Amino acid sequence: MSFVYEKLFGDKKGLIGFCILAALILVVFPVMLDSFRLNLVGKYLTYAFAAVSLVLLWGYGGTLSLGQGIFFGIGGYAMAMFLKLEASSPENTAIQSTPGIPDFMDWNQITELPTFWIPFHSFTLTLIAILVVPTIFAYIIGAAMFKRRVGGVYFAIITQVISVILTVLIVGQQGLTGGINGITDLRTLNGWDITSDSAKNLFYFINCFLLLAVIIASRFILTSKFGRLLLAMRDKEDRVRFSGYDVANFKIFIFCFAAMISAIGGAMFTLQVGFMSPSFVGIVPSIEMVIFAAIGGRMSLIGAVYGTLLINFGKTAFSESFPELWLFLMGGLFIAVVMFFPNGLAGLWEDYGHHITKRFGFINKFFDKSENTADSVELEGSNS
Amino acid sequence: MSDKSDNQRSWGRRKVVRALGALPLGIILASQLSWAAPATTTGQAVTEDTVTVGILHSLTGTMAISETGAQEAEKLAIKQINESGGILGRQIKIIQEDGASDWPTFAEKSRKLLVNDKVAAVFGCWTSASRKAALPVFEKENGLLYYPTFYEGLEQSKNVIYTGQEATQQILDGLNWVAKEKGAKTFYLIGSDYIWPRTSMKIARKHIENVLGGKVVGEEYKPLGDTQFGSVINKIRLKKPDVIYAAVVGGSNVAWFKQLKAAGINSKKQTLLTISVTEDEVLGIGGENLEGFYSIMKYFQSQDNANNVAFVKAFKEMWGDDSVIGDVTQAAYLGPWLWKAAVEKAGTFDVDAVVKASEEGDIELTTAPEGYVKLHPNHHLWSKARVGMWKKDGQAEVVYTSELLEPDPFPEGYQ
Numbered sequence: 001m002s003f004v005y006e007k008l009f010g011d012k013k014g015l016i017g018f019c020i021l022a023a024l025i026l027v028v029f030p031v032m033l034d035s036f037r038l039n040l041v042g043k044y045l046t047y048a049f050a051a052v053s054l055v056l057l058w059g060y061g062g063t064l065s066l067g068q069g070i071f072f073g074i075g076g077y078a079m080a081m082f083l084k085l086e087a088s089s090p091e092n093t094a095i096q097s098t099p100g101i102p103d104f105m106d107w108n109q110i111t112e113l114p115t116f117w118i119p120f121h122s123f124t125l126t127l128i129a130i131l132v133v134p135t136i137f138a139y140i141i142g143a144a145m146f147k148r149r150v151g152g153v154y155f156a157i158i159t160q161v162i163s164v165i166l167t168v169l170i171v172g173q174q175g176l177t178g179g180i181n182g183i184t185d186l187r188t189l190n191g192w193d194i195t196s197d198s199a200k201n202l203f204y205f206i207n208c209f210l211l212l213a214v215i216i217a218s219r220f221i222l223t224s225k226f227g228r229l230l231l232a233m234r235d236k237e238d239r240v241r242f243s244g245y246d247v248a249n250f251k252i253f254i255f256c257f258a259a260m261i262s263a264i265g266g267a268m269f270t271l272q273v274g275f276m277s278p279s280f281v282g283i284v285p286s287i288e289m290v291i292f293a294a295i296g297g298r299m300s301l302i303g304a305v306y307g308t309l310l311i312n313f314g315k316t317a318f319s320e321s322f323p324e325l326w327l328f329l330m331g332g333l334f335i336a337v338v339m340f341f342p343n344g345l346a347g348l349w350e351d352y353g354h355h356i357t358k359r360f361g362f363i364n365k366f367f368d369k370s371e372n373t374a375d376s377v378e379l380e381g382s383n384s
Numbered sequence: 385m386s387d388k389s390d391n392q393r394s395w396g397r398r399k400v401v402r403a404l405g406a407l408p409l410g411i412i413l414a415s416q417l418s419w420a421a422p423a424t425t426t427g428q429a430v431t432e433d434t435v436t437v438g439i440l441h442s443l444t445g446t447m448a449i450s451e452t453g454a455q456e457a458e459k460l461a462i463k464q465i466n467e468s469g470g471i472l473g474r475q476i477k478i479i480q481e482d483g484a485s486d487w488p489t490f491a492e493k494s495r496k497l498l499v500n501d502k503v504a505a506v507f508g509c510w511t512s513a514s515r516k517a518a519l520p521v522f523e524k525e526n527g528l529l530y531y532p533t534f535y536e537g538l539e540q541s542k543n544v545i546y547t548g549q550e551a552t553q554q555i556l557d558g559l560n561w562v563a564k565e566k567g568a569k570t571f572y573l574i575g576s577d578y579i580w581p582r583t584s585m586k587i588a589r590k591h592i593e594n595v596l597g598g599k600v601v602g603e604e605y606k607p608l609g610d611t612q613f614g615s616v617i618n619k620i621r622l623k624k625p626d627v628i629y630a631a632v633v634g635g636s637n638v639a640w641f642k643q644l645k646a647a648g649i650n651s652k653k654q655t656l657l658t659i660s661v662t663e664d665e666v667l668g669i670g671g672e673n674l675e676g677f678y679s680i681m682k683y684f685q686s687q688d689n690a691n692n693v694a695f696v697k698a699f700k701e702m703w704g705d706d707s708v709i710g711d712v713t714q715a716a717y718l719g720p721w722l723w724k725a726a727v728e729k730a731g732t733f734d735v736d737a738v739v740k741a742s743e744e745g746d747i748e749l750t751t752a753p754e755g756y757v758k759l760h761p762n763h764h765l766w767s768k769a770r771v772g773m774w775k776k777d778g779q780a781e782v783v784y785t786s787e788l789l790e791p792d793p794f795p796e797g798y799q
Contacts, residue, residue: 104579107536108582171578180513181513182513182516185516185520275520279487316492319481319484324443324482326444326482
């Protein structure tokens, strides 16, 4: 029991926090919100994957990536390419000069499907690509950087530059990628209408379960020996290196893992929103993802989800009520959170969470024995 | 003692401050929960004396400069319609949303307007990318979008009325004019690198080579927002084309025309015809930088007819004397009027009925600032093409007006 308790949820507070989050996204939102709002929340939660990945990478790993949009984008594009090929059957595109290829290729005088699009005819290969391509890409970047001991601000800048390069590439090669319009007009998945309300609701729940699974997997990594090494590396990298550990490999691993998580978010985004465009790859979305993690509390996996939800709820609510002023209100919200909760929303939970946890006396009894060990692996830190 | 009380006070203060910080959070949550939509019997936001429509343009971000004019014109048209008694006895109410120059936001806000607010029509979008993003939403929710921008064609949706000109309406007559008037044989094509310039240039090239018997001596695309035109200008110098045919958009325009001028290429030596410069852009470029160059559009602010004089006067009264009116602004102004005509003909706000009324080919506006327009069954407008020569003051002198041109979004032989 204590294995589940410690390894997968961190501690008692972590477990309760996890249950509250699960109840909120699996029960409260679906009951309270209509289909349109629920779909919006589903979209927000896809960004939460990237925010969670940044908690691992930045909060624990101490490596700030300003390029999580790269991986979010790769995941999203992979899914979009599959859906676009399905939408571009010869019957649907009979009006084109070359039927059977995506419409934007036809507009760009391309007459044959490019080779790298061909694997995306298969749904299985697409799913593999969503997980593998970003991981390999992250491995290449990570190996190139970390083996040479490039870190800190240089790493942040380089990831940012890569995200710009990728955007320019996508926009410039519009015959192959759809350019600035992105890949639009996605309708079916293996013949199943993904624009219907029932499909959107189903995607919402799949998205929630994936997110919760990702949080548990991340927690498992963080509470393992590897997680403690990660923290140690963040605080004193040299000592870890002199103790005989290969620091670079650990960093590459966490970077690859973070990339894979982000890509899952991107793929879920495409499914729920129905298109993918370069505006999710560049600097602005990448930095927004960092803001989500910072607002949520960069040491808290669950906080990152709340941070994402708060910012995006705010964006939608403010821009609907004050279409001309909303950017100022968003700015105010950032300032307020940073000023009053420097540890993010998770800091609030740290300070006041025990009021809530006290009420769950039965869980206390249940886990009484492991109380002490749980405290010792307490990771949701107040350390900067 | 004093230490302790200090301590207590500071704790108290901290708590208050935190509570204050939590306030915006509470407001957001409250507004989220009260988001249920009001139900109406018709399925649309239509009451006994009001009908609600949406306006969806970018108010923030890079496109805000271009889109401001469009949403101003739409508001002017709606105000005028309300003053003249509204539509079917109902006053029009506006819900405005910000597309924020971000294509996915356009899709999100479209859905919000259609599903939550149940608006009867939406006037909005500017770039093709934003339209492409919003289009599936309009088709899925069976909404009605009035889209104001001149664009590349290759599209015709049941749920969209295109009030700007599609590519052939803008391109063919301009090329015919320049071939005839200037005896042009060789053309250099340059545009920003995205779907609209590329499609436009494809049509232009086919027309130049197959119909005019001319020659394209260069075709070049620059990334959106690029400001380095030196190499292109050198190539142009080398090739000495009769005409530079340009579709450079947005901020790049400023650099493009200034660098042309700096390189000594001006209207005395070189004919330049652009399909992407309206009064709005000239405001940023500066009239002196493109004096004597030509634009082909369907509307210029300087057009001298009674409709336009009244429109310009009303626009300046509402939005200030400094405002300029470009082609898209005028096309946006047509949207609410075309919708009014179709709704009154159908006798209902129901989208299917309004679309059906629009497709019968007899919706026309004799009061359009550009002159007379008529709605074609293919959802585009019959309109005239006009060539304007730019003057120092940022206004254009209309030097050529075509016949009324039939819209053809899927031109045969140009694909």
